[in-house]
Amino acid sequence: MRIVSLVNGSLLSEAASLYAITYAKSVQLPLTLLFIDNGLESIEHFRLSELSLKELAKAQDVDIEVIILAGDILDTLHHFAQLYAIDTLFCATRKQSSSHSFSDKIVAARLEMDIAVVKVKNVSHVRSYHRVLFAAGSSINVHAYMLWLGLLKDNEALGKLYLQNNRSAFKTTTTSGLKYEAEPFVQMAKMLHKSVEVVNTLQPVNPEAMNNYLIANNLDLVIYDAHAYSKRILNQVSDESSINSILYYSWKV
């Protein structure tokens, strides 16, 4: 298994790869920097990013390999996924969601891997972060949880687990139900010596309130279990937020 980061040499893809390095380190998997030359990307820019990322990976004892392929990005990714066992693919996306965003196409392609779409808003919060929130919805996806815990593990970061009745105000989940859902995951974090704060709310998702919560609590990164929220809400929350986010799409829900 390997962690793959799709790099095109841009500031955003390099920033997304920093999260990939941290995660690869925590799960002790090698990291592949994948550049697909589709005629639009610049190999020179990629080379600059590669140098910088290799340096950082080396400093963190992460095995790194670079693969350069040519062709249509989606087809190449499909082919690549069939050849190699991929745990998680990291890819960066632009600030605003749109139906034509490349990350949307990758997600829609149903590749046999988990996909972490990284929305970088604040480049200066990528290298180190102090507070990471996992917006899990009403039940916790183990794969998304692992990413969150992995990103917390070697950082001195505080973890917040945000459980929410995200469907509607009428279809309520009880607070004790949410607590019960969270308990084994909290225990698991404790076993790794990470203390985790659990926030339970029965309010349905309100993007504005969510963003205010993120700002008021000085969070640096939010991981959303993308399957727990509607696409509209997810786009709204992550577009309007001033905080870096990772939208996590697990292969098998």
Added chain:
Amino acid sequence: MLFQQPIEQVLKSLHSSESGLSQQEVVHRLEAFGLNQLKQKAKKDYRIEYLKEYISFFPILLEVAAVLALIADYFQPGEGNDILAYAVFGAVVLNASFTFWQKFKADKAMEALLKLVKSEAKVIRQGILCTVDATQIVPGDILQLEEGDKIAADAILLSANDLYLNLSVLNGESSPASRQLLAGDAKRELDAKNMVFAGSVITNGNGLAVVTTTGDTTEFGKIASMTSEVITLETPIEKEIKHMTTVLTLLALAAGLVFFFLGWFSDRGLLVSAIFALSLIVANVPEGLLPTITLSLSLASQRMAKRQALIKNLNSVQTLGSATVICTDKTGTLTQNEITAHFIYLADGSQVELTGNGYFEPGECQFKTPSSKQGIENLQQLLTVAAVNTHATVNHAEHLVMGDPTEAALVVAAQKCKSEPLVEWQKVKEYAFSSERKMMSSLVTQGEKTQLFVKGAVESVLPLCTLIQVASKQTLTREHKSQIEQQNLQLAKQAYRVLAIAMKSGDGEDNLVFLGLVGMIDPPRKDVKQAISECYSAHIKVMMITGDNPITAKAIAEKIGLKVDEVLTGHELDGFSNTDLQAKLSSKHLLFARMASAQKLRIAQLLQANGEVVAMTGDGVNDAPALKQANIGIAMGSGTDVAKEAADMILLDDNFKSIVAAVEEGRTVYFNIKKLTTYILSSNVPEIVPYVLQFFLKIPMPLSVIQILLIDLGTDQLPGLGLGAEKPEKHIMRRPPVGQNEKILDWEVFKRGYFMIGLIEGIAAMFAFLGFLFLNGWQYGDLSINDEFHRQAMTMTLLGAITCQMVNVFTLRSWEDSLWRLTRTNKMIWFGVMMEVVLILAILYIPAVQSIFNTATVPFENLWLLIPFPIVLILYHEWYKTHQKAKAHWQ
């Protein structure tokens, strides 16, 4: 964090370099990170806003009435119900269009105001320094920072030369914060000394910085985006309009239903009863009330703009009239925000007063103690030393001040006392000011002379002095020191910021010669004392909330006549529970010092919990939540866009006096609306009475529905508007604020409008109608609407109501004063009445108009029937006002 990394690493992480980004990369980054601007509020869809004007309770009622009239016309054509339907539809469209237009205009005025401030930034791109629109800044851009610049984005410093920032928009602290290349032990960006932040202003120095974040991601953007969480309260006028429309509509519906069933059960038939009920509903609904109130509010907001208070939301105008507490900033609002040197204590014991406030008001130096030639020389020397040792420049021609305000005050003082030209001194070295040293020195040369000029806090400079400049240089003794310290203490107690001035020949900050002390103050605004006294007579509490220290705040409060029972600091405030603080707020006149902007929100909430109507001033981005929370948020014209966006009113001149003027206008608006509501309700009775009498007495119809609409939407409109534009009454600022539970449509208005004036008008209308019929040989029985004689009689009813309203509008101009005591004129009322006369002539003599309004020419000899009741009306008003005056305790 990135700010903790070495500069090379920061640039590498941002894919940038000291020569900046390429244009192509900027385009990519604009796509990736968006424009450098705060999240724009979703633009209003004005088509939807316009349609909304048709779907509130009031218009829906009229729309249903119009549809019913059309249905009635379908079953019984030729009865004029179609005209009624179109007239009611017309009234709805007119009403909706007018109200929408007023709101649209207010929105556009606000947009125009916000567009006035367009900021630019200097960036280095591809090695070239260029000026770009601040929205085009992207992460990785290299900003060039210069004194006076407003910073466009959050950035990490690459170089800094004596750089100071004013961060008050972020943390409310007005004293400049020094910047350096090392982050210090900061854990978060806001504490990092090597970072500069969007929205802050460079007060001194220059430097280069690489942009890390833009737009909403900046610290400024984060705080700004949080303000939307505060719930905006409904304004009293919104509640009032809701209350009025509900009461009047229910009344109209109830009356309509009662007469519908009465008619139906008395064999008038379903259709006839329905049409009759419909007419009664139309008669009862004051169609002209809403547009008149809207226009009255709009006129008030225009008057307020002339008095430097720009109202963003028309409905907030009246809230001002209810304000019971004004929470105000000190700097710039109560004071001039222009530090001025007012007092100089010379080393020889002489005391000098400097006249003229602010940077540009002329002034001179006046010795308070006997002066000598030596004394004058010592004064000039002191001011030269003080002014040369600054970075400030004051340009009188362009009214422009650059640099630290305290330093600018020293330059101005030197100009007032005609000290020697500052340019003759060449600065060769500087020992910069820091918050630890609290002093600053400049090594200067003039020809062969090399001297060190020093200024700073007394506790920093005095210990370094060994000599004192009296007639000649003498040793600084312990007695000298204690005298200087005593003088310093005395000045501090009077809110003076005190600087010690010293010098020496040669370099090194030791063995200095003490020259004297300069006492500076941000002087109160000229009319503020009077304005505060007006607030107290108007039963309004004034609370100063300032970031300054308690001594300065209290001294200023004393100078401006502010009542202070207790001074609370921000730290003390945090120690109080909500209950304790609420009790203090209700029982005492408090002054809040060393307050952070965020604490204002708590004060506003607790005051509101005490039942107060709070007007709150603010200018920084941190003030925005409190401005939103307050019943009326007042932003300073010089404040941030975020504060202006959150506020209900913008003070164009930042002056407290303008708030008081706005309160006066707010109260005036309340009473004007009360007057015009009474006026409009009065004419409802002569519209209803004829129907009721016709129903019970089975007499011919005295007034048609189209004639009712002519009164409501025609003749009543302009004079009603004139009432809405009445100037403040004499005692308006002596009465208590309008209570939150006080209704415009209270029992007094109801009684006066419906049962007193209305009844007189109703009798007047019926007197004219029946009088005309009897005088012209009418035999009891019904008449056709097409009968000339019937139309003449209906015209008399119409004229009976209109003539009474013509008198009514003049007598209602004052709620308290006799008609004969009114000295001020109201051109709009005169114009309205003249238009009424024109309309009367038209319905009397122009056939085309007559055919629309079912009127006819009335013989002149019958017109005397219109005279008696207007006289009765005047007498009634005079009696009522005298009676009321005896009850009013504030006069």
